[in-house]
Amino acid sequence: HLDQIALQLHAAESAESAVNSIATDAAVPLDAQRIAVAQRTGSRWSVAATTGVSQPNDRSDAVREIISVVETRQLAEQSAVAADLSSKSDPTANVPEDAGGRLVLPLSTSGTWHDADWAAVMDFNTPPSAPVVSAVQTFRQHAAIALRRCGRAEQNTFGRRVSGALRRLFAPLWLLTAAAILVGITVLPVVTVPLEIEAYGALVPAARAFVFAPEDGTIDAVAVEDGAVVSQGSVLCTLLNEDLQYQREAVEGELAATAARIAAIDGLRGRGGSAAAQDGLLSAERLELEEQSESLRRQVDILQGRIEQLTVTAKLAGRVYGDRLQELLLRRPVRRGQYLFEIADPAGAWQLELNVAEEDIRYVIDAQRRTSEPLRVRYTPETSPGVSGRATVSGMAGSTEPDALGRLSTLVTADTADGDFSAERPGAGVVAYIECERQPIGFVWFRRIIEFVQRKTWL
Numbered sequence: 001h002l003d004q005i006a007l008q009l010h011a012a013e014s015a016e017s018a019v020n021s022i023a024t025d026a027a028v029p030l031d032a033q034r035i036a037v038a039q040r041t042g043s044r045w046s047v048a049a050t051t052g053v054s055q056p057n058d059r060s061d062a063v064r065e066i067i068s069v070v071e072t073r074q075l076a077e078q079s080a081v082a083a084d085l086s087s088k089s090d091p092t093a094n095v096p097e098d099a100g101g102r103l104v105l106p107l108s109t110s111g112t113w114h115d116a117d118w119a120a121v122m123d124f125n126t127p128p129s130a131p132v133v134s135a136v137q138t139f140r141q142h143a144a145i146a147l148r149r150c151g152r153a154e155q156n157t158f159g160r161r162v163s164g165a166l167r168r169l170f171a172p173l174w175l176l177t178a179a180a181i182l183v184g185i186t187v188l189p190v191v192t193v194p195l196e197i198e199a200y201g202a203l204v205p206a207a208r209a210f211v212f213a214p215e216d217g218t219i220d221a222v223a224v225e226d227g228a229v230v231s232q233g234s235v236l237c238t239l240l241n242e243d244l245q246y247q248r249e250a251v252e253g254e255l256a257a258t259a260a261r262i263a264a265i266d267g268l269r270g271r272g273g274s275a276a277a278q279d280g281l282l283s284a285e286r287l288e289l290e291e292q293s294e295s296l297r298r299q300v301d302i303l304q305g306r307i308e309q310l311t312v313t314a315k316l317a318g319r320v321y322g323d324r325l326q327e328l329l330l331r332r333p334v335r336r337g338q339y340l341f342e343i344a345d346p347a348g349a350w351q352l353e354l355n356v357a358e359e360d361i362r363y364v365i366d367a368q369r370r371t372s373e374p375l376r377v378r379y380t381p382e383t384s385p386g387v388s389g390r391a392t393v394s395g396m397a398g399s400t401e402p403d404a405l406g407r408l409s410t411l412v413t414a415d416t417a418d419g420d421f422s423a424e425r426p427g428a429g430v431v432a433y434i435e436c437e438r439q440p441i442g443f444v445w446f447r448r449i450i451e452f453v454q455r456k457t458w459l
Contacts, residue, residue, distance in 0.1 A: 002029040002135060009146035015154060016048075018146045022120065023049035026139060031132055036066045036121045037107075045070050045119070066121050073104040074113045101127040103136060107144045118147050188442030195444050196378070196433040197363055199412065201354035203381060203428045206415070208344035209316055213334040214309040217241035222330050228320045230343065236320070237329065237340070239310040248303040255296040262289045318345035321426055344426050350416045352379060352391050354432050355409035358400055359451065364412065367436035368393065377414045379432035381424065391416045393434065 005025050012018035019037045027035050036050040047056040047063045056063050101124035106116035113119075120143065122128075122136065217239040224236050265286045322341025329340060354377075356364055368375055374392040381387060391414035403409045412434070443450060 002026070002139060005029060006139065006142040009142055010149070012146060012150060013153070015147055015150040018143070018150050019049045019118075022143050023051050026143075027051045030122065030136060030139065031124065031128075032122045033125050034123045036123075038066060038070045038119045038121065040117050040119070048118075069102070069104055069121055070119045074106075074116075074119075077113045101125070103128065103133075105136070105140050107140060107147055109141075109144045109148055111140075111144075117151070118144070188445075189440050191441045192438040193441050193444055195363060195367075195436045195439045195447075197356060197360045197436055199354040199356045199360070199432050199434060201352055201412075201430055201432060202426075203350060203379075203416075203421070203424055203430050204353055204426045205318070205344040205346055205421075206349040206351045207316060207318065208342060208426065209314075209318075210342050211236060211312060211340045213239065213336055213338040213340060214312065215239060215241050215244065215306060216334070216336050217310060218333050219329045219331060222325050224320045224325065224341075226320060226322050226325055226341075229318075230314045230320060231317045232314055234314045236312045236314055236343075238312070239334070241307070241310060244303055244307050244310075248300060248307065251296055251299045251303060255293060255300060258289050258293045258296060262286055262293065265289070312340075314343055316343060316345060318343045318347075342426065346421065346424075346426070350419075350421045350424075351394065352377065352412075352414040352416065352430060352432055354412045354414065354430075354434070355403045355407075356412050356434070358408040358410070361400070361410045361412075363436045364393075364396070364410075364434055368396070370437065376435045377432050378435070379414075379416075379430045382429035382431060383424075389416060389419055391432070 005021060008021050008025065009018050012021060019039075023035050023037050027033070032051075034051040036056075037048050038045045039048045045067045046058060047066055050056050050063075050066070058064075103120075103122040103124075105120045105122070106113045107118035107120055108116035120140065124132075128136065218241075219237055220240040221238040222236075223234075223238075224230060230236065265282045268282055320341060320343055325341060334340070364375065374394065377391040377393060379389055379391060381389075393412060394415045395413040397411040400408050400410050414432070414434075
């Protein structure tokens with residue numbers, strides 16, 4: 001009958017089934033009054049099954065006693081191993097003696113407590129005989145093997161369950177991913193969309209003029225303020241250059257002296273009785289003085305024109321744009337060609353001045369070369385992210401120059417469509433997208449990566 005129970009243990013599908021067989025079915029063949037099976041979780045023991053009890057109560061005295069016995073036996077073996085007295089438990093050890101007979105056994109394949117996750121406490125009415133102890137040892141080995149097999153099976157079953165649950169959970173994602181990859185491989189090289197080149201720049205009036213210092217000098221008067229409305233020909237500021245005044249006075253003095261000399265020669269030539277040779281010399285000198293006088297008059301005209309330019313006037317009607325003009329310009333020395341301020345007509349047309357990066361300008365050039373229509377531009381002012389506008393490319397610089405940040409770029413201008421720009425200031429930043437030729441959508445999406453690989457691998 002004990003062999004049948006051993007076969008039943010080896011056929012058990014779970015540790016719970018095997019434990020119940022040990023506690024319920026093995027008591028009679030082993031002539032035991034009660035068999036309790038304890039399980040170790042971490043460092044704590046608990047009673048999993050006991051003879052005649054369907055569900056052990058962890059708070060009962062009997063269960064606590066069983067746990068205490070198991071812990072005591074385990075501690076005794078560990079102490080013995082530490083003292084090098086024994087390396088293996090003695091399955092015939094029993095505590096206490098007055099209980100009639102008790103065997104505390106580790107249900108491990110090694111027969112020791114250090115790797116035991118299960119233990120059996122067998123109580124007998126009388127001390128077990130040698131044949132009973134031998135049968136107990138044999139049964140313990142079968143039980144240990146069966147419990148280890150069940151534990152591994154449960155671990156594998158748990159892993160399979162988790163794996164199956166994960167597969168069921170992620171199967172739709174894998175299918176969607178595979179479908180997306182398939183669609184991408186099919187669609188990305190075939191479907192085309194316009195390639196948009198991003199560029200940063202400024203929104204400025206189309207009609208504007210920069211005011212520069214016409215000569216070296218000192219700003220003597222500033223007639224306008226920032227935001228002032230001026231008409232064409234209005235006086236903007238006046239410069240003072242004393243050197244020009246001195247030069248004009250000196251040239252005028254030379255011109256007067258030359259005119260006096262010419263008059264004197266004319267007086268000498270008009271007298272009667274003068275020799276023919278002397279008249280010839282006077283005529284030659286007079287011609288020379290006339291040429292000198294003409295040159296001096298031209299110098300006076302040039303100096304007068306330069307002096308008149310010291311009064312700077314507006315070249316067009318519009319609005320003055322400049323920061324703190326009175327504080328920064330009045331009574332300040334300036335150099336010829338120095339920037340002073342700007343005049344623009346905000347009521348007229350506006351345009352975009354875009355800096356296209358060097359690595360992107362080739363797409364714009366190729367697109368413009370292949371079409372007779374101006375390229376379309378979509379832009380958004382940086383001050384109004386929710387506002388967008390349309391423009392068309394009207395010009396492109398013939399060279400690449402460093403921008404304000406030192407990066408090589410090409411200036412592209414674009415005329416804006418009709419719109420209200422009254423609230424904008426010249427130079428407001430914009431983000432623009434220049435529509436170029438249609439390209440495969442895969443290239444448009446991954447252009448930066450493709451270009452990076454091309455640059456690094458010289459493709």
